[in-house]
Amino acid sequence: MKSIYLVGFMGSGKTSIAECLHKALGWGLQDTDQMIVDYYQMSIPTIFEQKGEAVFRKYEANMLHNTTAENTIVATGGGIIENEENRQWLINQGNIIFLQTSWEEIERRLQHDSSRPIWNNQSRDKQKLLEDRTPKYLEVASHVIQTDNKTEEMIASEIISNI
Numbered sequence: 001m002k003s004i005y006l007v008g009f010m011g012s013g014k015t016s017i018a019e020c021l022h023k024a025l026g027w028g029l030q031d032t033d034q035m036i037v038d039y040y041q042m043s044i045p046t047i048f049e050q051k052g053e054a055v056f057r058k059y060e061a062n063m064l065h066n067t068t069a070e071n072t073i074v075a076t077g078g079g080i081i082e083n084e085e086n087r088q089w090l091i092n093q094g095n096i097i098f099l100q101t102s103w104e105e106i107e108r109r110l111q112h113d114s115s116r117p118i119w120n121n122q123s124r125d126k127q128k129l130l131e132d133r134t135p136k137y138l139e140v141a142s143h144v145i146q147t148d149n150k151t152e153e154m155i156a157s158e159i160i161s162n163i
């Protein structure tokens with residue numbers, strides 16, 4: 001079967017739900033952020049600091065194109081949909097699940113996070129970023145799953161019954 005791509009904002013649970021699906025379906029598991037770290041041998045914060053966001057976005061697009069097309073759960077980075085080519089590429093794949101999480105829930109989950117350069121950039125308005133990105137997630141999504149007040153297992157089984 002076609003691979004499942006999880007898209008959504010930082011803190012929407014893409015990585016942990018991908019792990020749940022991986023266990024439930026026995027499919028392969030890929031994470032574009034982890035692929036970047038492994039391939040370029042640099043942490044995400046270091047890439048942002050030393051190379052800048054534009055270079056990170058190029059690395060991210062490269063990794064997206066290297067994901068496996070079948071029987072794989074792919075967790076993507078929250079900004080993957082910023083790039084129009086990535087959006088088109090995702091639309092062509094088919095199974096794209098948008099994990100939609102409210103701003104209040106995202107803020108609660110990431111309140112102590114220090115690993116995400118964009119989340120930790122005080123000069124960026126993250127709530128506005130979520131608003132700006134939401135139409136782009138919706139554009140690529142074949143299924144939209146609301147994640148507030150649900151366990152990872154509930155979300156994973158909702159995805160399985162939808163694909």
Ligand code: S3P
Pocket residue numbers: 008009010011014015033044076077078079080116117118
């Ligand atoms: C980003 C989200 C991060 C990571 C990078 C940029 C973003 O992934 O790709 O820090 O632009 O929203 P997560 O969505 O897994 O946090």
